Amino acid sequence: MDQKRELSSIDLAALVTELNRYEGAKVDKAYLYDDDLLRLKLRDFDRGRVELMIEVGDIKRAHVADPENVADAPGRPPNFAKMLRNRMSGADFAGVEQYEFDRILTFEFEREDENTTLVAELFGQGNVAALDETGEVVGSLQTVRLKSRTVAPGAQYEYPASRLNPLDVSLGGFKRHMRESDSDVVRTLATQLNLGGLYAEEVCTRAGVEKETPIDDVTDDQLRALHEALERIGERLRSGDVDPRVYEEELSDDEAEDRDPRVVDVTPFPLSEHEGLPSVGFDSFNAAVDEYFYRLDRDGSEEGEAPADASPSRPDFEEEIGKQERIVEQQQGAIEGFEEQAEAERERAELLYAEYDLVDEVLSTVQEAREAEVPWDEIAETLDAGAEQGIPAAETVVDVDGGEGTVTVELRGGDGEDDDGETTRIELDASAGVEVNADRLYQEAKRIEGKKEGAMEAIKSTRAELEAVKERKAEWEAKEAAADETAGDGADDGEEEEDGEEYQTDWLSRSSIPIRSPDDWYDRFRWFYTSTGYLVIGGRNADQNEELVKKYMGKHDRFFHTQAHGGPVTLLKAAGPSESADPVDFSEETLREVAQFAVSYSSDWKDGRGAGDAYMVEPDQVSKTPESGEYIEKGSFVIRGDRTYFEDVPCRIAVGVQCEPVTQAIGGPPSAIVDRVATSVTLEPGMYAQNDAAMMVYRELKGRFADQSFVRKVASADQLQEFIPAGGSDIVD
Known part of the structure; x- marks a missing residue:
């Protein structure tokens, strides 16, 4: 039996x-573990410490936890x-x-x-x-932008489309929803209800x-029994009359000797x-x-433990591909279902117009009776009598609620023209025409078509994830094949390779990666190392621009800036801050990388331009002394003399994870990054906000x-x- 990983609406x-x-x-502090587990630490006058846990990843839950079950606080808190x-x-x-009746909880704090x-x-x-007091999103773990709803900072929060609450539905409404299905009882309750x-x-x-009874074969008495069972569950939940159970798997005697049972529900x-x-x-x-x-x-941790000397295992690509394919199949089924439901609603509307006189006679009869204060049960009896007398309008009525x-x-x-057409039941508002x-x-x-559009957006995302998994599988298999070929070549003579190349560790597949954190003086600035090994640092604001020029610019460095206003001061360093430097003849490749760095972190990127222009000067051309009668803003400088220009430099950066000699995230021009990291992602100006990207x-x-905890840490x-x-x-x- 599969273990439950998400709380249900009833839960x-x-x-x-x-x-x-x-x-x-009272709220004391908020913590965020990984990117999906929120912990709110509160203090209650009677109960003392209260730990509210909300998890929205692979596991979805919300409850108060025993402090003994809460992990230590993570390191530096993220922005959320x-x-x-x-x-x-x-x-x-x-x-x-x-x-x-949705799986959505709304917590209020004052x-x-x-x-x-x-x-x-x-x-x-x-x-x-x-959300703030007006319902505007202040921040969210994920940004959602679909045709059906938006969840993004600055936007009004939008709940998903309403769902039927099976615990509150009337007997008449319950019967209608059940009768409209073309499936069996249990599937209708699971999906439509x-x-x-x-x-x-x-x-x-x-x-x-019986669960598999077709809806067409279900009697009114059986529907009433199902509705009563639902009502009893609803009453029990509303009154707080619970008798909670944690269910465990059933083990044989031999299994029980080897391990403790897993929880399943x-x-x-x-x-x-x-x-x-x-x-x-x-x-x-x-x-x-x-x-x-x-x-x-705890069960998952125990199952996932591996010996310290265990070799990296191959990710289960087939399982992930199968999972994504099942999701696509389910989403495709949902889309088809929405199409069918929407078409069915339109056909019902058109049928009302096709039988306009008949339906109008029914509604007029009921409305006149209600105006005369005739009780509903008498109206129902009158319509039943009319049906027995063969009055066509009365014969169409099957229920009065x-x-x-x-x-x-x-x-x-x-x-x-004949009686071969299928019959369709339609519930009418008796007070309307x-x-x-x-x-x-x-x-x-x-409304249903709107849900279909949302499902179509979701299936695009799932298909993209499916293709990404297939690509990773292909890359893995290519590496395995290359490794096998290398091993085969070396098996003939048993000698070591003589080409002088270092062995490249497959960091992506390692089950555990040791963390070796750097402690560099330039970390608080923007920085990267060029592909030729030179340090480049840039200012994040006017204060840092001033500091770089006054404190860190050496006489053999190069000063870069963009033609566009709002770019950072960028220094190509000839040596470290405490090292003596000799003149350097920087290569054209190095200079182009620095220009790309300056352009990419300037207003060119922010304005959505795909390229920009930068220039380079010697340090002695940079001054804080303005011309007579002029004023220089903080973080700005006067440049005198000739400049070396770099035109149409692409706005593009790569961000990746470096695993040796230290473990850290790094970013900068793609040509300088991709060979220094285990893997990277390249970006260009686009539509996603900085935090979303x-x-x-x-x-x-x-x-x-394979070691995803390593990525979360570094x-x-x-x-x-x-x-x-x-x-x-x-x-x-």
Whole structure:
């Protein structure tokens, strides 16, 4: 049995009640582990330390954790954690709600100067967004830009399209949604009623209805039993009447001697579907969820441990390819399903117009009766009597729901000349006319088509990920083939290679990479080493521009700047700050790399230009003394004498992970970077904001290493952002 890795909508409904018991706790600090686990440390007057965990990666959860189960705080907080600390430190936790029946939790925090809302999206790719009092996004772990919704700093937060809540739906609405399906009972409950597979099976079991019964064969009594089973679950969740269980796998006696059982599920109450599994009970569902995910992480760590001398293992490309292909298949099925649903809604609207007189007669009859204050049950009896008398309009009515104020009619499609056309059930708002009811169906078709567009955007992303995995597989196999060929060549004489080339470590496939952090004086500036080995440093602001010229510019260095306003001071160093230097005849290749560095970190990139011009001068041509009557701003300089120009220099940089002789993220002109790193990503001016581009690069680089924890430590998104120019960027294919 697969281990549960995501909380369901029903799980979240049970958790909300318990999480609200911590109302009034004060926020102490925010931490972000990796790029998907948010920890909020709070203090409660009665309970003391409270650890709220929100994870939105491969594992999706939100609960309060036992402090003993919380990992030590990570190192330097990334920007998202810093922003939360600034906005929320000292704020009171004001409560949490589940958004409709979706896997979305909305946490409210109040402070005298400003309030903050945290929205945790525990579905799909997962996300956490921080909103201000107006609902505007202050920051988010991921930027989402789809036709159906946008989650980006500065934009109003948009929730996904509403989903049906099966725990609140009326009997009439439940029957309608079930009858509209062309599948069996359990699949309809899982997909159309949004219950998911496990709870759909549980509802069937509790109602005594065979899971695979086709919808066409289900009786009204069976539908009523299913609805009652749902109502009981809903009442139990709303009242907080839980009996939590953590379920474990069932082991044979021999297996039990070798290892402890893995956890496989956590539920707010015992499930008939898990009747044969061992389980552990808990006093609260929150405690059960905490224990489950703590043990899940521990199980994964134990399984993932390898001997210290173990050789790097081949990544399971086939599993990842299969996973992505399954996702594509599911997304394609969803797109087709949306197309069918939208077309069905339009056909229903057109059918109303095709049978306009008949439908209008039904609606007019009901409306006149209601105006005369005739009870709904008498209206239903009158229509039943009319049907028995053969009145066509009355014969179309199959249900009258006074609680919902609806009338359901069954109309026959086709050309109307025979009885061969299929019948279609349509629920009508009894207080409205034919046109309003038809328009409602057209609007529903448009809404479904919007979901289809969102799914089409998602499938593009998944297909891109699939191609990336296939490319990595091909690269790996090519390296294996080359290694085998080299080994075969050397096996003949057993002698070492004599070509003088060093052995190249395959850092990407190593299961563990030792971290050797540098401590360089120039780290606080922009910097890179040219392909010929010379250090280049650039200012990040006016203060650093001043400092570079006054403190670090040597007489044999070269000073670079761009023709465009707003470029950094860039120095090509002939030697280090404490070293004596001799005159250097820099190569043309070196000079072009420095020019590209200066252009790429200037306003040329920020303005979206693909290229720019730079110039170079000797240090003695640079002065802070202006002409008489003129003024020089801080960070600016007067250049006197001839300049050497570099025209149409491409705006392009590479960012990568260096593994030897030190481990660090580096960035600069591609020709200077790609040979110094284990792997790199090249960027050019584009559409993605600096922080979004950094996250994209981080995820791309992390996916290439077997030791992904190494990338998180030396090349996090915040560390990579230091090397990405301000303004929009795109990854170069």
